[in-house]
Amino acid sequence: MTDLLTKLRAGELLLGDGAWGTMLMARGLKPGACPENLNLTRPEALREIAALYLEAGAEIITTNTFGGSSLKLADYSLGDRTEEINSRAVEVLRPVIGDRALISGSVGPCGKLLLPYGDTAPEAISDSFVRQIGALIGAGADMICVETMIDLSEAQLAIKAARSFSTEIPILATMTFDATPNGFFTIMGTSIEKAAAGLEEAGADIVGSNCGNGIKKMVEIAREFRRCSRLPIAIQSNAGLPENRAGEVVYPETPAFMAEAAGQLIDLGVAVIGGCCGTGPDHIRALRGLIDAHRGGSIGG
Amino acid sequence: MDILQEIGASLRKGDDNRVAELTRQAIDAGMGVGAILDDGLIGGMNVVGDLFRRHEIFLPEVLLAARAMQKGIDLLKPLMIEEGIPAVGKVVIGTAQGDLHDIGKNLVGIMLKGAGIEVIDLGNDVSAERFVDTAVEAGAPVIGISALLTTTMSSMKGVVDLLRERGLNGKIRTIIGGAPVSKDFADEIGADAYGYDAANAVDQVKALLGVA
Numbered sequence A: 001m002t003d004l005l006t007k008l009r010a011g012e013l014l015l016g017d018g019a020w021g022t023m024l025m026a027r028g029l030k031p032g033a034c035p036e037n038l039n040l041t042r043p044e045a046l047r048e049i050a051a052l053y054l055e056a057g058a059e060i061i062t063t064n065t066f067g068g069s070s071l072k073l074a075d076y077s078l079g080d081r082t083e084e085i086n087s088r089a090v091e092v093l094r095p096v097i098g099d100r101a102l103i104s105g106s107v108g109p110c111g112k113l114l115l116p117y118g119d120t121a122p123e124a125i126s127d128s129f130v131r132q133i134g135a136l137i138g139a140g141a142d143m144i145c146v147e148t149m150i151d152l153s154e155a156q157l158a159i160k161a162a163r164s165f166s167t168e169i170p171i172l173a174t175m176t177f178d179a180t181p182n183g184f185f186t187i188m189g190t191s192i193e194k195a196a197a198g199l200e201e202a203g204a205d206i207v208g209s210n211c212g213n214g215i216k217k218m219v220e221i222a223r224e225f226r227r228c229s230r231l232p233i234a235i236q237s238n239a240g241l242p243e244n245r246a247g248e249v250v251y252p253e254t255p256a257f258m259a260e261a262a263g264q265l266i267d268l269g270v271a272v273i274g275g276c277c278g279t280g281p282d283h284i285r286a287l288r289g290l291i292d293a294h295r296g297g298s299i300g301g
Numbered sequence B: 001m002d003i004l005q006e007i008g009a010s011l012r013k014g015d016d017n018r019v020a021e022l023t024r025q026a027i028d029a030g031m032g033v034g035a036i037l038d039d040g041l042i043g044g045m046n047v048v049g050d051l052f053r054r055h056e057i058f059l060p061e062v063l064l065a066a067r068a069m070q071k072g073i074d075l076l077k078p079l080m081i082e083e084g085i086p087a088v089g090k091v092v093i094g095t096a097q098g099d100l101h102d103i104g105k106n107l108v109g110i111m112l113k114g115a116g117i118e119v120i121d122l123g124n125d126v127s128a129e130r131f132v133d134t135a136v137e138a139g140a141p142v143i144g145i146s147a148l149l150t151t152t153m154s155s156m157k158g159v160v161d162l163l164r165e166r167g168l169n170g171k172i173r174t175i176i177g178g179a180p181v182s183k184d185f186a187d188e189i190g191a192d193a194y195g196y197d198a199a200n201a202v203d204q205v206k207a208l209l210g211v212a
């Protein structure tokens, strides 16, 4: 594990995992139920998913804590169980993962909007992240992954919350961008240039993008991050935008399609490649094949 | 710039205090509630919606404008009651079951209120039963559902089906919207209308209420 941490810190290429939501649904998570509650009620389901990603070749496994901030858990009246839900998320995975992969504490948006355009004070959002991240780090998370952020100020509050516990722990921070005629922006109006600078300033070690509209757009996003930042870049793409085909939800991008396009991410020097919504162990296995071929190629050549 | 145009301009800037001040001035100047709404607040919000769709402004500006609009409406409300302007109709709105995205639904709600429609907002994650029961109890002829997730879109069909099951189709009508929703999808599940943005939602709801 120290080996993987060293690599992460050095900006060497590491493979992340894929989506958790869909995997949890396949194991009985009901629509509208709180995904993070399964950390308390269904630890075996989490171990099973982690094992699948591990076996597919992932070197970073994310915790099931995307909505684990106390403000977000309060949507399900679980705010007072924030510490338990987040620490269990790390603890249940450790026996499966050991030091074969890094456990990355996932931190998603709190679901509230900041003043003045929203109704929530920065202190409340900060406290909510402090409670979540304190529990994740306390339980032994190897790194923190602030992800799917659309508001740079909220992302910075999360990063600073993590930094308040440890100056050492690697922090990966990603935002979600839409393509507009004037370039990429989050829906709140943050450009990639502003994101790269703002995330670094708050204390992130690795910056980039996740979710989004598919791998092709992610290549463009990675190029723009490369242009704007000297930090290692993380890209965790979803498998395209989901389509409703006769009542069934389908993510259009196949493992082969993603792996093919992801070659360009490697060429751009992206340090962490992984999947988001709609990706599963097969996508990660395909990316593993790509990365191994690339490593083999660079050793040979 | 006349006062109503100025209301629109201040709305675009998200200056809620100025919008309130100007609305008050317009009322004092004896302008009609209808004109202040249509040419001031709603007109301004339509421009904001267009700019957002063209990616020239972003969500914070839209939210600030919506809040400013709400302040204006709050001032007009008592006058509407006083002048005996009846609500144009009643609509029950909420997000589809399992969906916590409520920003779009809230904008639609504000615009509907602005158009003089009484809005019963059930909030997030609303079950088909709750939509239908509330509409029946409140005597609302329209149910509006918003969904932002491909996975929750299908739960909108549950509302349409339940209305049919209870023999209420035609009596209580449905309008659906949200980024992944389309006219085709609305037709497919048998919803009565589809609104592509908040302003369009108002037109569609008015048509359903027969007041367009």
Ligand code: B1M
Pocket: A021, A066, A109, A110, A111, A112, A150, A176, A178, A186, A187, A211, A212, A213, A238, A241, A242, A277, B049, B059, B093, B098, B099, B100, B101, B102, B103, B104, B105, B107, B108, B143, B144, B145, B146, B147, B148, B149, B150, B151, B175, B176, B177, B178, B179, B180, B194, B195, B196, B197, B198, B199, B201
């Ligand atoms: C009744 O009649 C009508 C008529 C017209 C109607 C109408 C009803 N409703 C809307 N309209 C229309 O009028 C409005 C004004 O013009 C428009 O409304 P919209 O709602 O379309 O537009 C709003 C004004 C602005 N748009 C928005 O507010 C959505 C913005 C994005 C960034 C977004 C946000 C903000 C959030 N999210 Co979510 N989120 C994304 C969105 C990505 C993006 N960049 O668009 C999207 C929608 N999210 C997504 C996902 C996957 C998720 N989100 C989730 C959570 C969240 C937050 C809580 C963090 C937050 C919501 C906060 C809130 N209080 O609403 C999760 C689900 C939670 C849940 N159960 O609902 C989660 C599952 C993430 C996760 N892994 O947990 C994706 C959905 C993919 C899909 N098609 O299924 C997504 C497109 C991001 C992506 N690129 O993948 C029109 O559609």
